[in-house]
Amino acid sequence: MTLSNMLDDPRLFRQYAYVDGKWTHGDEGREDAVVDPATGEVLGHIPLLEAAQISAAVDAAEAAYVHWRALRADERCERLLAWYDLLQAHREDLALIMTREQGKPLPDARGEVEYGASFVRWFAEEGKRTFGETIPSHIPNAALGTLKEPVGIAALITPWNFPLAMITRKAAAAMAAGCPVIVKPAHETPFSALALAELAERAGIPAGIFNVVLGDAAEVSKLLCDEDRIKALSFTGSTRVGRLLIEQCAHTVKRVSLELGGNAPFIVGPDMDPKEAAYAAVAAKFQTAGQDCLAANRILVHESIHDAFVEQFAERMAALSVGNGLDGEVDLGPLIHRQAVEKAASIVDDAVSRGATLVAGDQNQAPGENFFMPTLLTGVTPQMKVWREENFAPVAGITAYRDDDEAIEMANDTEYGLAAYVYTHDIRRIWKLLRALEYGMVAVNSVKMTGPPVPFGGVKQSGLGREGGVTGIDEYLETKYYCLGALGSVSGS
Numbered sequence: 210m211t212l213s214n215m216l217d218d219p220r221l222f223r224q225y226a227y228v229d230g231k232w233t234h235g236d237e238g239r240e241d242a243v244v245d246p247a248t249g250e251v252l253g254h255i256p257l258l259e260a261a262q263i264s265a266a267v268d269a270a271e272a273a274y275v276h277w278r279a280l281r282a283d284e285r286c287e288r289l290l291a292w293y294d295l296l297q298a299h300r301e302d303l304a305l306i307m308t309r310e311q312g313k314p315l316p317d318a319r320g321e322v323e324y325g326a327s328f329v330r331w332f333a334e335e336g337k338r339t340f341g342e343t344i345p346s347h348i349p350n351a352a353l354g355t356l357k358e359p360v361g362i363a364a365l366i367t368p369w370n371f372p373l374a375m376i377t378r379k380a381a382a383a384m385a386a387g388c389p390v391i392v393k394p395a396h397e398t399p400f401s402a403l404a405l406a407e408l409a410e411r412a413g414i415p416a417g418i419f420n421v422v423l424g425d426a427a428e429v430s431k432l433l434c435d436e437d438r439i440k441a442l443s444f445t446g447s448t449r450v451g452r453l454l455i456e457q458c459a460h461t462v463k464r465v466s467l468e469l470g471g472n473a474p475f476i477v478g479p480d481m482d483p484k485e486a487a488y489a490a491v492a493a494k495f496q497t498a499g500q501d502c503l504a505a506n507r508i509l510v511h512e513s514i515h516d517a518f519v520e521q522f523a524e525r526m527a528a529l530s531v532g533n534g535l536d537g538e539v540d541l542g543p544l545i546h547r548q549a550v551e552k553a554a555s556i557v558d559d560a561v562s563r564g565a566t567l568v569a570g571d572q573n574q575a576p577g578e579n580f581f582m583p584t585l586l587t588g589v590t591p592q593m594k595v596w597r598e599e600n601f602a603p604v605a606g607i608t609a610y611r612d613d614d615e616a617i618e619m620a621n622d623t624e625y626g627l628a629a630y631v632y633t634h635d636i637r638r639i640w641k642l643l644r645a646l647e648y649g650m651v652a653v654n655s656v657k658m659t660g661p662p663v664p665f666g667g668v669k670q671s672g673l674g675r676e677g678g679v680t681g682i683d684e685y686l687e688t689k690y691y692c693l694g695a696l697g698s699v700s701g702s
């Protein structure tokens with residue numbers, strides 16, 4: 210069935226870019242097909258914009274900025290809350306669009322719509338709390354303080370694994386701060402971004418404030434980075450592309466926020482019930498078929514419970530079902546494309562050739578060419594790709610450790626530093642690991658760790674800056690210091 214026929218509101222399925230409040234095709238008629246990763250069916254086509262059209266998007270944002278930043282914070286809040294209400298009202302259609310273009314199971318897509326909408330509500334409110342400060346003056350008869358002002362136009366470049374929430378977590382913060390945004394979504398998943406644009410328009414977000422540009426990724430991103438009128442770049446994606454974008458933004462000295470790759474360790478202490486820990490590890494590994502920056506990539510289990518843990522993990526993993534995300538109770542959908550399947554296979558081959566044991570993962574059972582069956586490797590070592598690289602696939606690597614110091618050394622043995630998981634009930638061990646782990650986020654005895662109130666982000670080569678929480682909006686604000694001199698009577702106040 211065509212995607213638009215599946216929707217209650219077919220106007221949410223748009224095959225254009227969205228610039229200055231207008232649906233637009235490419236000036237040269239260039240297009241790209243978007244496919245359903247579960248079936249290979251072409252879902253639709255998107256235009257590839259030309260350089261002059263990207264520049265026109267910046268013109269539109271520049272013009273719209275004047276009025277948007279002049280609104281009161283509560284006026285911007287109302288428009289963002291109207292957007293939030295529309296996301297909620299259309300959540301089923303948004304989830305269907307996401308499952309068709311990204312592949313994730315429908316319940317997970319519904320969860321992402323809820324998650325993505327929650328950032329809009331959060332930042333709508335946070336926009337009203339962008340407080341400056343007063344500074345006790347060291348200058349006679351002067352009043353000192355700070356104001357918070359929007360940084361200017363923000364370019365947002367986002368990945369395909371969370372096609373909606375990775376946009377709203379940035380866009381709502383920027384728009385609440387008073388900034389217009391130009392979104393460049395991943396070409397695999399443009400339709401969620403375009404549905405967001407349709408709903409932004411219906412919510413009364415003025416033309417030029419929320420723009421979606423499409424085109425060749427490297428070309429469009431370079432144009433956005435080179436553009437001096439764009440003052441901030443926020444990127445979520447791989448560390449490889451993040452490095453490239455920092456370089457490209459250097460010429461115009463932009464504010465750069467980066468949410469990059471992860472290589473999360475999942476540490477299981479000797480005091481844990483192997484079954485409880487194994488079930489949690491399966492949940493932390495296989496969300497979004499392992500295509501999650503928070504996925505437990507390296508599972509480190511104390512040697513005293515290693516074998517029992519592996520047995521429980523394998524049993525739980527065997528119960529996971531793989532198939533089209535639209536089908537009933539599926540746990541894992543497809544990977545995003547064939548190259549991702551080939552990369553997963555090469556990571557498994559590399560591990561086995563270096564001595565890992567393939568406990569489970571028969572790829573002959575895969576229900577289609579973009580699917581990868583959940584795979585379990587034991588005896589993984591730092592020499593293997595499964596250890597060094599973010600595998601971004603349903604491939605779990607387990608290894609045993611002797612003591613806490615060895616677990617810490619293993620966990621930190623990576624260039625990444627996004628998220629880590631710790632499972633133990635020993636408070637001394639918890640505190641020791643929490644302090645020693647070189648990660649921006651540590652979840653103890655919990656798989657779920659994200660949401661609007663938390664500062665999401667990584668250290669080392671997993672990124673710069675934080676999204677969400679009370680500081681997320683700061684990525685889009687400048688601090689202006691003021692000194693009001695010669696006031697006559699304020700000294701000593």
Ligand SMILES: NC(=O)c1ccc[n+]([C@@H]2O[C@H](COP(=O)([O-])OP(=O)(O)OC[C@H]3O[C@@H](n4cnc5c(N)ncnc54)[C@H](O)[C@@H]3O)[C@@H](O)[C@H]2O)c1
Binds near residue numbers: 369375468
């Ligand atoms: N830290 C986080 O919050 C977070 C969240 C989601 C995903 N991720 C990371 O994203 C990665 C997976 O997503 P992906 O495959 O879409 O990442 P990616 O880096 O390949 O692509 C991300 C975005 O950059 C664009 N892009 C690709 N090549 C480019 C180039 N040469 N120049 C400029 N732009 C380019 C893409 O079109 C897309 O819009 C993983 O590493 C994952 O960990 C991180």
Ligand SMILES: N[C@@H](CC=O)C(=O)O
Binds near residue numbers: 502
């Ligand atoms: N699950 C992450 C996205 C990573 O890929 C999030 O919650 O932001």
